[in-house]
Amino acid sequence: MNAPILVAEHVTKRFGSFTALNDVTCAFHKHQLTAIIGPNGAGKSTFFNVLTGATPASGGKIFFEGRDITSIPQHEYARIGIAKSFQITNVFKQLSAHENVRVAAQMRTARFDFLRARASFKSLIEKADHLLERVGLAAHRNRIASELAHGQQRSLEIAMALASDPTVLLMDEPTAGMSPEETTTMMNLIRKLATERTVILVEHKMKLVMGLCERLIVLHHGELLAEGTPEQIRTNDEVRRVYLGKN
Ligand SMILES: Nc1ncnc2c1ncn2[C@@H]1O[C@H](COP(=O)(O)OP(=O)(O)O)[C@@H](O)[C@H]1O
Numbered sequence: 170m171n172a173p174i175l176v177a178e179h180v181t182k183r184f185g186s187f188t189a190l191n192d193v194t195c196a197f198h199k200h201q202l203t204a205i206i207g208p209n210g211a212g213k214s215t216f217f218n219v220l221t222g223a224t225p226a227s228g229g230k231i232f233f234e235g236r237d238i239t240s241i242p243q244h245e246y247a248r249i250g251i252a253k254s255f256q257i258t259n260v261f262k263q264l265s266a267h268e269n270v271r272v273a274a275q276m277r278t279a280r281f282d283f284l285r286a287r288a289s290f291k292s293l294i295e296k297a298d299h300l301l302e303r304v305g306l307a308a309h310r311n312r313i314a315s316e317l318a319h320g321q322q323r324s325l326e327i328a329m330a331l332a333s334d335p336t337v338l339l340m341d342e343p344t345a346g347m348s349p350e351e352t353t354t355m356m357n358l359i360r361k362l363a364t365e366r367t368v369i370l371v372e373h374k375m376k377l378v379m380g381l382c383e384r385l386i387v388l389h390h391g392e393l394l395a396e397g398t399p400e401q402i403r404t405n406d407e408v409r410r411v412y413l414g415k416n
């Protein structure tokens with residue numbers, strides 16, 4: 170197995186007196202499509218937020234490529250190579266698909282490139298087109314985001330996340346609220362993206378990830394319940410008891 174690319178060590182997250190994550194230790198490996206699963210309320214989104222720097226942990230450490238990133242500011246995450254798409258769709262509704270991706274690409278390059286802003290405008294346009302193509306939205310380039318179907322908005326969000334050329338892409342319930350057709354399209358996109366970078370997926374529908382992911386991490390009541398291959402998770406008695414019965 171490859172060296173771990175992202176590591177959580179004894180990560181705890183409290184909201185007041187409530188412990189949403191309790192001493193979670195696990196590793197994500199390079200080029201391995203991993204899903205974090207668990208019933209609603211298990212702490213998946215909280216873990217996602219801590220891993221992506223959106224929420225500070227109350228305790229524990231996060232390492233990326235061997236470096237302690239526990240305390241780095243949120244905006245540094247994209248620069249070091251970690252990108253995310255949240256559970257809630259997060260696009261600029263009044264901008265076109267192409268403008269959304271262009272803005273995302275621009276935010277990524279602005280700090281390094283602003284003196285060459287004019288020269289790089291063309292490359293931003295090209296990059297946005299390339300990313301729209303990548304997620305299957307080339308034909309919808311000029312449509313206003315709010316007019317796109319829900320599944321297309323989620324794909325657009327992924328194109329925006331890819332604008333920073335991330336080493337690791339994390340997605341929180343990318344298929345939430347999708348029709349079966351949209352879900353299939355999204356699963357195919359995730360499979361494709363996972364061939365070129367490390368993808369980490371939060372999902373509560375376990376069946377969906379069984380045929381897709383190489384490794385599963387199961388959270389329950391904020392604790393790491395199990396981790397392993399889909400087969401190991403499927404046959405894990407504790408997982409079956411707390412999870413399979415419910416979904
Ligand atoms: N900002 C917050 N303040 C207080 N409690 C929270 C907050 N965010 C999440 N929680 C609680 O933490 C638990 C885990 O939530 P969450 O991480 O969203 O679970 P999941 O994504 O697995 O459904 C839930 O009981 C939820 O109510």
Ligand SMILES: [Mg+2]
Nearest residue numbers: 213214215256
């Ligand atoms: Mg969630």
